[in-house]
Amino acid sequence: MSSSSDFQQDRHSFSGSPQKWTDFELPGDTLYYRFTSDMSNTEWGYKFTVTAGHLGRFQTGFEILKQMLSEERVVPHLPLAKIWEWQVGVACRQTGHQRLKAIHLLLKIVQCSAQRDCDLTLLKPLWQLFTHMENNLCHDATKPGILLPLHRALAELFFVTENRVTELGSLQEYLLALNTEDHLHRCTAQ
Numbered sequence: 001m002s003s004s005s006d007f008q009q010d011r012h013s014f015s016g017s018p019q020k021w022t023d024f025e026l027p028g029d030t031l032y033y034r035f036t037s038d039m040s041n042t043e044w045g046y047k048f049t050v051t052a053g054h055l056g057r058f059q060t061g062f063e064i065l066k067q068m069l070s071e072e073r074v075v076p077h078l079p080l081a082k083i084w085e086w087q088v089g090v091a092c093r094q095t096g097h098q099r100l101k102a103i104h105l106l107l108k109i110v111q112c113s114a115q116r117d118c119d120l121t122l123l124k125p126l127w128q129l130f131t132h133m134e135n136n137l138c139h140d141a142t143k144p145g146i147l148l149p150l151h152r153a154l155a156e157l158f159f160v161t162e163n164r165v166t167e168l169g170s171l172q173e174y175l176l177a178l179n180t181e182d183h184l185h186r187c188t189a190q
């Protein structure tokens with residue numbers, strides 16, 4: 001089985017008893033398969049089930065939402081405030097590439113949201129993660145300014161978000177909501 005007619009891409013070959021078969025995923029919307037018998041047996045062959053897109057899978061949801069946010073005519077019909085709330089939660093819970101993808105979607109929402117669609121103060125846990133990364137970067141003189149992908153993604157998200165709240169005239173409220181009182185006291189003392 002393969003995702004290409006020449007059986008060169010995403011190829012999966014199986015032979016022998018059904019116990020040797022394993023589930024796998026193929027990208028795209030087409031599956032190519034070839035069945036060849038070696039005539040060593042008189043069994044009827046193999047049976048397999050194909051299921052399109054797994055509902056609830058992270059990658060599937062990411063791709064659908066990314067596409068919807070890219071369509072200007074669709075965005076006004078989306079419940080952006082609710083999607084924003086969900087995506088912030090996803091970005092806080094996920095790790096690795098999935099967290100990066102969730103942050104990518106948050107960035108798209110900030111860029112396409114009109115007026116005050118999203119509660120930007122929900123970003124507080126991600127702001128705390130970002131400031132922690134910033135503090136560690138400042139204290140670690142052995143690494144000459146190389147940012148991890150998560151650090152870069154968060155920097156871009158907060159840069160764009162800060163520009164958005166400045167346009168809306170609510171920068172002060174936004175910054176106060178993201179920071180703890182203790183942090184504000186330390187900054188004032190400095």
